[in-house]
Amino acid sequence: MRWAVHPECPCKGRTGSPADWVESRTVSMMRKLFFDHALLPSGWATDVAIDVKEGVIRAIHANAASDGREHIAGIALPGLPNLHSHTFQRGMAGLAEIRGPEGDSFWTWRQVMYRFLGHLTPDDVEAIAAFAMMEMLEGGFTALAEFHYLHHDFDGRPYADLAELSGRIAAAAVETGIGLTLLPVLYAQGGFGGTAPNEGQRRFVNDVERYLRLVEAARERVRNLDDAVVGIAPHSLRAVTPEALTQVLAAVPQSPVHIHVAEQVKEVEDCIAWSGRRPVEWLLDHAPVNARWCLIHATHLTPDETHRFARTGAAAGLCPITEANLGDGIFEGVDFLAAGGSFGVGSDSNIDIDAPAELRQFEYSQRLKHHARNVLARREGESTGRALYEGALAGGTRALGRQIGALATGHRADIVVLDSAHPDLASISGDRWLDSFVFVAGKAAIDSVIVSGRSVVTKGRHHRRDAITARYSGAIARLTA
Numbered sequence: 001m002r003w004a005v006h007p008e009c010p011c012k013g014r015t016g017s018p019a020d021w022v023e024s025r026t027v028s029m030m031r032k033l034f035f036d037h038a039l040l041p042s043g044w045a046t047d048v049a050i051d052v053k054e055g056v057i058r059a060i061h062a063n064a065a066s067d068g069r070e071h072i073a074g075i076a077l078p079g080l081p082n083l084h085s086h087t088f089q090r091g092m093a094g095l096a097e098i099r100g101p102e103g104d105s106f107w108t109w110r111q112v113m114y115r116f117l118g119h120l121t122p123d124d125v126e127a128i129a130a131f132a133m134m135e136m137l138e139g140g141f142t143a144l145a146e147f148h149y150l151h152h153d154f155d156g157r158p159y160a161d162l163a164e165l166s167g168r169i170a171a172a173a174v175e176t177g178i179g180l181t182l183l184p185v186l187y188a189q190g191g192f193g194g195t196a197p198n199e200g201q202r203r204f205v206n207d208v209e210r211y212l213r214l215v216e217a218a219r220e221r222v223r224n225l226d227d228a229v230v231g232i233a234p235h236s237l238r239a240v241t242p243e244a245l246t247q248v249l250a251a252v253p254q255s256p257v258h259i260h261v262a263e264q265v266k267e268v269e270d271c272i273a274w275s276g277r278r279p280v281e282w283l284l285d286h287a288p289v290n291a292r293w294c295l296i297h298a299t300h301l302t303p304d305e306t307h308r309f310a311r312t313g314a315a316a317g318l319c320p321i322t323e324a325n326l327g328d329g330i331f332e333g334v335d336f337l338a339a340g341g342s343f344g345v346g347s348d349s350n351i352d353i354d355a356p357a358e359l360r361q362f363e364y365s366q367r368l369k370h371h372a373r374n375v376l377a378r379r380e381g382e383s384t385g386r387a388l389y390e391g392a393l394a395g396g397t398r399a400l401g402r403q404i405g406a407l408a409t410g411h412r413a414d415i416v417v418l419d420s421a422h423p424d425l426a427s428i429s430g431d432r433w434l435d436s437f438v439f440v441a442g443k444a445a446i447d448s449v450i451v452s453g454r455s456v457v458t459k460g461r462h463h464r465r466d467a468i469t470a471r472y473s474g475a476i477a478r479l480t481a
């Protein structure tokens with residue numbers, strides 16, 4: 001059965017009959033949709049007919065007749081990919097906002113995160129993941145790259161099933177309907193130079209041999225999801241050795257590769273102390289960075305690193321809201337894009353899950369840095385909202401390694417529909433819709449969301465919101481008691 005990704009009980013904790021699940025997961029019949037307006041690769045179009053079968057757009061026509069079609073009122077956009085998330089961190093959102101004795105930073109936040117994850121059961125992981133994914137869909141993200149580093153039981157020993165928690169992520173993706181690129185994380189050491197892992201890291205740690213078994217097991221767990229992809233994620237240069245990095249790249253030569261890099265000033269200083277090079281510099285000198293790579297954060301770059309990175313074709317995995325929340329710093333966005341760099345956005349710590357807000361924060365960070373406006377639009381007269389949206393579509397799609405990111409034949413039917421009657425959208429058109437969506441109305445303007453041809457959000461609400469929220473609330477009540 002297509003929904004049976006969990007080996008024990010795939011409908012555990014869910015309401016509704018399994019028959020609903022089979023039907024809702026498998027859109028094998030042709031679905032004939034009709035939209036008032038849509039953003040196509042060629043630009044804005046009206047009266048757009050889209051035929052979807054088995055999750056994929058089979059035909060698309062503008063200026064079409066609506067006869068016999070399912071009319072979905074509003075403005076259709078390709079759904080944005082969320083290229084970086086740790087879903088479990090949604091459960092601790094807001095728990096690290098109390099001032100400590102001195103110098104709160106990413107590193108003090110990390111201590112709170114380690115304490116929180118020390119209590120998570122597999123059921124908790126699944127409940128929190130489903131809640132986060134539901135919010136992503138309601139917030140304009142239709143696909144997710146989950147950077148999944150929580151692997152083992154409380155004492156650091158593997159579960160009987162090595163991919164137990166990868167399976168929970170897959171089950172949450174099935175329940176919510178979000179598109180999935182699962183990135184099992186290799187975390188092999190506590191810090192630069194082979195430092196032993198500390199107690200807070202014991203649920204993450206694998207050697208290369210066990211990691212590669214985990215990747216294989218994760219592939220099994222997502223086999224029945226619509227077009228899911230499993231990539232690899234060496235956690236960071238501080239958590240993997242050069243030898244381990246070389247080994248996993250050789251063992252998995254095709255899939256997406258994601259890595260955290262240069263998020264923190266201390267990380268840059270530690271990398272220089274270890275190797276004599278800055279993190280991005282080290283990576284560009286020692287690893288075959290190309291278009292299958294996504295460098296997460298890459299916050300601290302020299303001009304030389306910025307230009308070299310832009311030329312690789314790798315995406316910059318920007319998480320502007322989390323980077324602001326953690327006090328990481330500001331990415332070299334203007335120079336990177338001017339050099340031809342590719343970017344996407346991710347919700348990372350999931351402190352605030354909201355696709356248009358990530359784009360807005362990216363632009364605003366650059367405005368504050370450069371004391372200027374509309375700095376990420378590419379040319380005079382271009383809409384900043386459209387430049388941000390199309391940029392994040394292109395880079396995010398590349399980072400997820402899936403056939404998404406465009407309303408075009410052969411792509412998955414991942415569609416976000418804005419409410420054209422929303423007061424901020426009703427009297428404008430074209431690129432002004434995107435400017436208003438990104439800078440004014442935000443996710444409140446989202447009316448419906450379709451993933452792989454299946455409706456998952458209507459009137460701004462996920463179809464399983466009540467059940468998913470009840471399960472999440474129960475988990476959080478126990479974890480914070």
Ligand SMILES: [Zn+2]
Nearest residue numbers: 086147260348
């Ligand atoms: Zn991260």
